[in-house]
Amino acid sequence: MKAVKQVRGNAIPLNRADVDTDQIIPKQFLKRIERTGYGEFAFFDWRKDDDFITNRIQYKDAPIMLAQQNFGCGSSREHAVWALEDMGVEAIIAPSFGDIFRNNCSKVGLLTIQLDQDDVDYLMSRAEELPEGEIVINLENQTVMIGSEWSRQFKIDEFVKHRLLNGLDDIGITLANEQKISSFEEIRSSFLPSTDQAGQDSLKIN
Amino acid sequence: MTQPQTIVDKIWEQHVVHAEQGKPDLLYIDLHLVHEVTSPQAFDGLRMTNRSVRRPDLTLATVDHNVPTTDRTLPNPDPLSTQQIEVLRTNCKDFDIPLWDIFDLRQGIVHIISPEHGLTQPGMTIVCGDSHTSTHGAFGALAFGIGTSEVEHVLATQTLPQSRPKTMSVEVTGELGVGVTAKDVILAIIQRTGVDGGVGHVIEYRGDVIRKLSMEERMTVCNMTIEGGARAGLIAPDEKTFEYLLGKEFSPSGLDWDQQVENWGKLVSDKGAVFDQSIVLDGNNIAPHVTWGTTPAQSVPVSDVVPNPDDATTASSRETAQRALKYMGLEAGTAITDIGIDRVFIGSCTNGRIEDLRRAATIIEGQKVSSSVSAMIVPGSGKVKQQAEEEGLDLIFKDAGFEWREPGCSMCLGMNPDILLPQERCASTSNRNFEGRQGAGGRTHLVSPEMAAAAAIAGNFVDVREII
Numbered sequence: 001m002k003a004v005k006q007v008r009g010n011a012i013p014l015n016r017a018d019v020d021t022d023q024i025i026p027k028q029f030l031k032r033i034e035r036t037g038y039g040e041f042a043f044f045d046w047r048k049d050d051d052f053i054t055n056r057i058q059y060k061d062a063p064i065m066l067a068q069q070n071f072g073c074g075s076s077r078e079h080a081v082w083a084l085e086d087m088g089v090e091a092i093i094a095p096s097f098g099d100i101f102r103n104n105c106s107k108v109g110l111l112t113i114q115l116d117q118d119d120v121d122y123l124m125s126r127a128e129e130l131p132e133g134e135i136v137i138n139l140e141n142q143t144v145m146i147g148s149e150w151s152r153q154f155k156i157d158e159f160v161k162h163r164l165l166n167g168l169d170d171i172g173i174t175l176a177n178e179q180k181i182s183s184f185e186e187i188r189s190s191f192l193p194s195t196d197q198a199g200q201d202s203l204k205i206n
Numbered sequence: 207m208t209q210p211q212t213i214v215d216k217i218w219e220q221h222v223v224h225a226e227q228g229k230p231d232l233l234y235i236d237l238h239l240v241h242e243v244t245s246p247q248a249f250d251g252l253r254m255t256n257r258s259v260r261r262p263d264l265t266l267a268t269v270d271h272n273v274p275t276t277d278r279t280l281p282n283p284d285p286l287s288t289q290q291i292e293v294l295r296t297n298c299k300d301f302d303i304p305l306w307d308i309f310d311l312r313q314g315i316v317h318i319i320s321p322e323h324g325l326t327q328p329g330m331t332i333v334c335g336d337s338h339t340s341t342h343g344a345f346g347a348l349a350f351g352i353g354t355s356e357v358e359h360v361l362a363t364q365t366l367p368q369s370r371p372k373t374m375s376v377e378v379t380g381e382l383g384v385g386v387t388a389k390d391v392i393l394a395i396i397q398r399t400g401v402d403g404g405v406g407h408v409i410e411y412r413g414d415v416i417r418k419l420s421m422e423e424r425m426t427v428c429n430m431t432i433e434g435g436a437r438a439g440l441i442a443p444d445e446k447t448f449e450y451l452l453g454k455e456f457s458p459s460g461l462d463w464d465q466q467v468e469n470w471g472k473l474v475s476d477k478g479a480v481f482d483q484s485i486v487l488d489g490n491n492i493a494p495h496v497t498w499g500t501t502p503a504q505s506v507p508v509s510d511v512v513p514n515p516d517d518a519t520t521a522s523s524r525e526t527a528q529r530a531l532k533y534m535g536l537e538a539g540t541a542i543t544d545i546g547i548d549r550v551f552i553g554s555c556t557n558g559r560i561e562d563l564r565r566a567a568t569i570i571e572g573q574k575v576s577s578s579v580s581a582m583i584v585p586g587s588g589k590v591k592q593q594a595e596e597e598g599l600d601l602i603f604k605d606a607g608f609e610w611r612e613p614g615c616s617m618c619l620g621m622n623p624d625i626l627l628p629q630e631r632c633a634s635t636s637n638r639n640f641e642g643r644q645g646a647g648g649r650t651h652l653v654s655p656e657m658a659a660a661a662a663i664a665g666n667f668v669d670v671r672e673i674i
Contacts (some may be wrong), residue, residue, distance in 0.1 A: 016529075018401055018501050019520050022640045023654060027621045031272060031286035033246035043641050068636050070402035073435065074640060075619075076337040077244065078353035099405055099437045100337055100351055108357035134452045140437070156367065159229045171257070172361045177232060181260075181365055184223045184234055191466050192236055193325050193456040196263040199304030 004165030020074035039086030058131035072101025210476035231427025244335030248358035314587020324454025332552035341441030344424035388423035389654035415489035499530030550581035557635035558586025575607035576665030
């Protein structure tokens with residue numbers, strides 16, 4: 001995972017609530033087995049409307065996305081995060097996020113920033129009126145700033161922050177505790193089911 | 207005296223491998239379910255880092271999301287689906303993971319096959335790269351959906367770093383009326399909490415109504431937990447749970463069984479355990495629900511009308527409702543029973559189990575599907591299909607004009623050829639009425655199997671309470 005320290009640039013004002021991951025990346029693109037190249041399919045159905053916000057030239061390549069509450073709800077598809085990442089989004093600001101989506105973002109290195117509704121509304125109308133308006137997000141200081149005129153603190157899980165700042169691979173961190181996993185496995189109940197034999201004697205349909 | 211604990215606390219503590227101040231707990235995962243759509247990139251990740259699968263014996267794979275539900279001896283017309291299924295086969299072979307493949311009787315929707323073979327048991331931690339993993343909570347397991355990065359993490363380590371969730375008690379009191387189902391209970395709960403009311407929480411469903419539900423009905427409730435924003439929802443195990451598991455292929459037997467039943471019996475929230483949030487619903491007041499919008503929270507009782515967006519309390523919810531009505535092609539004030547439908551889909555991990563098919567059959571028997579409706583039934587698994595055929599349910603459906611298909615996720619998400627055409631209106635027993643979910647431009651109304659069956663016959667929604 002690449003390290004994230006600061007995100008600076010203009011923001012796409014996606015002024016909708018409950019944007020589900022089916023909208024971010026529709027199912028027909030989940031058949032791909034690659035990890036990259038989803039950007040062109042992001043918001044595929046909504047983009048058919050020429051006036052849809054991501055089609056507007058002023059917001060092309062904007063690194064920040066603004067959205068309303070519960071952004072990324074629904075399906076667990078990490079493809080939604082990959083699609084946003086691939087279209088150049090590095091941070092999303094919203095009043096709240098879907099749990100699984102937010103977690104997926106933290107694994108990929110996409111910042112999700114939760115701000116109060118009033119602050120999101122302010123940023124939203126500003127981005128609509130001033131499409132090139134720059135926002136600066138500083139992860140170390142946990143701030144969202146517009147020049148020196150407007151600034152807000154945001155909360156973030158300390159460990160997620162540490163991982164993002166340093167671009168740390170979760171699996172590597174866990175495997176540093178490999179011995180503890182082995183010890184746990186030694187005392188784990190023997191009554192628990194195993195799929196060891198599940199591959200055997202396949203029941204074939206004629 | 208020790209602090210009273212919730213069932214979530216108990217399961218959590220039994221699975222902590224490593225805890226450290228300022229870091230998420232490292233949880234051991236008892237069962238990892240894998241399917242073709244969210245796993246290819248995870249296996250690629252393992253190959254790139256030269257890692258192996260730590261516990262293939264705690265892992266099970268199947269194909270469900272994009273398999274065709276028509277004759278499978280014919281070639282799959284979709285090259286991308288074919289490739290994804292082939293990739294899963296290769297990955298399972300390379301990493302030694304058991305796969306219940308397309309011609310295996312045990313193949314089916316991942317959340318249906320694990321419980322029906324007894325792999326899902328109380329007190330376990332279960333994950334899958336699919337948000338409806340919450341289904342397994344019906345057995346008192348802590349089960350939740352994960353993304354592909356986490357799939358790779360579990361494959362490599364059989365653990366997941368997780369921050370402790372908040373807890374929410376959802377109690378449904380009283381008794382359900384005739385014709386009111388588990389699907390209506392969960393739709394009513396989500397209507398109350400909203401689609402984000404459960405964010406950050408694990409829900410424990412409690413109360414007389416929940417206790418009286420069968421195991422399959424409990425799965426329907428837990429299945430849609432994610433639609434209310436919570437990643438996991440569970441129900442404390444009881445005699446019904448034990449009875450369901452007794453004698454299943456992967457259930458413990460003999461003395462092990464007795465010991466486990468004793469252990470499982472302790473998996474209840476202690477008296478006085480504190481939840482971060484609690485809500486209570488009166489089951490007596492729950493009616494059959496129909497969604498009218500594009501989120502699962504946008505539902506009303508079947509006897510009601512499509513609500514007026516102007517009645518919404520906030521500007522944002524008014525706008526959302528207006529957008530939803532436009533997409534759905536509905537006018538505010540229209541009686542739900544005046545809404546005509548084009549398609550019916552009975553199936554999915556929400557309502558594709560044998561009891562769902564039996565209940566649909568009671569409505570359909572001796573009737574004909576309306577000439578204006580195209581209707582299909584997709585059993586949730588090979589086993590469900592076999593059981594239904596043994597009971598003659600397939601004949602009831604086929605005689606009425608339903609298509610009887612092979613098992614899979616099918617039109618719940620339309621990754622295979624089973625999709626709605628633009629503006630087609632569908633009464634669906636699935637879990638998501640999002641825009642385009644069942645096909646671009648398609649219009650989904652979520653209902654129970656009984657309501658879907660009755661709509662198929664009438665050609666419009668009907669109140670099942672009036673016909674049973």
